[in-house]
Amino acid sequence: MSNRRRSDPPRQATAPCLKCSKYVGFCFGVQRAIKLAREAAGRHSAAIRTLGPIIHNPQVIAELRREGIRAVNRFTNLKPGEVLIIRSHGIPRPVEDRMHARGLLVIDATCPFVKKAQNLVGQLAREGCGSILIVGEPHHPEVEGLISYGPPGQVHVVQSVGDLKPLKLAGQVGLVAQTTQSPAACRRILASLRRRKGITVRVHDTICRETNRRQADAVRLARQSDAILVVGGKNSANTARLHSRCQAVNPRAYHIEQADELTPEMLRGVGTLGLVSGASTPASIVREIARKAEVLCAGL
Numbered sequence: 001m002s003n004r005r006r007s008d009p010p011r012q013a014t015a016p017c018l019k020c021s022k023y024v025g026f027c028f029g030v031q032r033a034i035k036l037a038r039e040a041a042g043r044h045s046a047a048i049r050t051l052g053p054i055i056h057n058p059q060v061i062a063e064l065r066r067e068g069i070r071a072v073n074r075f076t077n078l079k080p081g082e083v084l085i086i087r088s089h090g091i092p093r094p095v096e097d098r099m100h101a102r103g104l105l106v107i108d109a110t111c112p113f114v115k116k117a118q119n120l121v122g123q124l125a126r127e128g129c130g131s132i133l134i135v136g137e138p139h140h141p142e143v144e145g146l147i148s149y150g151p152p153g154q155v156h157v158v159q160s161v162g163d164l165k166p167l168k169l170a171g172q173v174g175l176v177a178q179t180t181q182s183p184a185a186c187r188r189i190l191a192s193l194r195r196r197k198g199i200t201v202r203v204h205d206t207i208c209r210e211t212n213r214r215q216a217d218a219v220r221l222a223r224q225s226d227a228i229l230v231v232g233g234k235n236s237a238n239t240a241r242l243h244s245r246c247q248a249v250n251p252r253a254y255h256i257e258q259a260d261e262l263t264p265e266m267l268r269g270v271g272t273l274g275l276v277s278g279a280s281t282p283a284s285i286v287r288e289i290a291r292k293a294e295v296l297c298a299g300l
């Protein structure tokens with residue numbers, strides 16, 4: 001006789017149908033940065049350093065350490081000729097200048113999409129914008145880098161329409177975005193700026209298409225699934241954003257980093273299971289989680 005209570009979730013009749021996003025694994029920028037670091041490790045016998053972790057994924061960081069690629073938070077101990085890699089987020093210009101002044105062998109793995117946004121900040125200033133607004137997170141490393149490409153005091157970071165109110169704007173105002181921002185947030189800010197009198201807005205779309213597609217596909221899958229697993233480092237901002245967007249449409253959206261975090265409770269009663277990943281998650285971890293989900297479901 002069954003010990004199940006009425007309130008228990010239904011038993012799993014069959015394994016869930018697994019729907020995996022086609023945008024899992026590293027994004028182009030992260031893939032490129034890791035490739036550049038590995039190529040440098042192949043060319044140089046000394047340790048290769050990256051300024052900050054090249055990727056927000058502890059498993060990949062550990063793998064790279066074994067290959068002689070280590071993250072450092074400062075470079076004042078490094079000697080001239082040692083290799084230092086700029087990660088895909090980019091860095092503030094004065095920091096890069098100091099690296100070169102120290103005689104380090106600098107490898108710039110800034111994602112080309114981030115580099116384009118950096119250059120546009122400088123270009124807008126040269127073309128006469130008295131204020132340049134960046135839609136983004138004020139303390140994100142990419143945003144700190146972007147700010148440095150404009151004149152001091154003329155670049156402002158905004159996250160919402162409310163952040164525009166205290167700003168004194170006049171004449172030409174430039175607008176760009178952190179590459180991983182949501183297009184909807186940028187549209188709201190642009191619409192508000194366009195209603196302001198006495199300014200001309202010059203906008204450049206710097207949102208990364210890959211991030212856009214990944215987020216849109218994740219939301220689509222979250223809507224179509226009973227539960228969705230969002231795989232990525234707990235300290236990864238883009239995975240956290242992906243998770244919150246999935247959770248907005250599906251309360252059973254779980255952010256996990258590794259297969260051993262997957263529990264039977266996450267899968268109980270699930271007919272369709274969605275699977276998505278952040279931009280810095282290796283596809284191998286996603287595959288491992290898919291296998292673990294199948295094993296757990298077989299036992300439910």
Ligand code: SF4
Nearest residue numbers: 027029111113179208
């Ligand atoms: S998310 Fe987009 S902008 Fe950021 S590193 Fe990846 S490809 Fe580049």
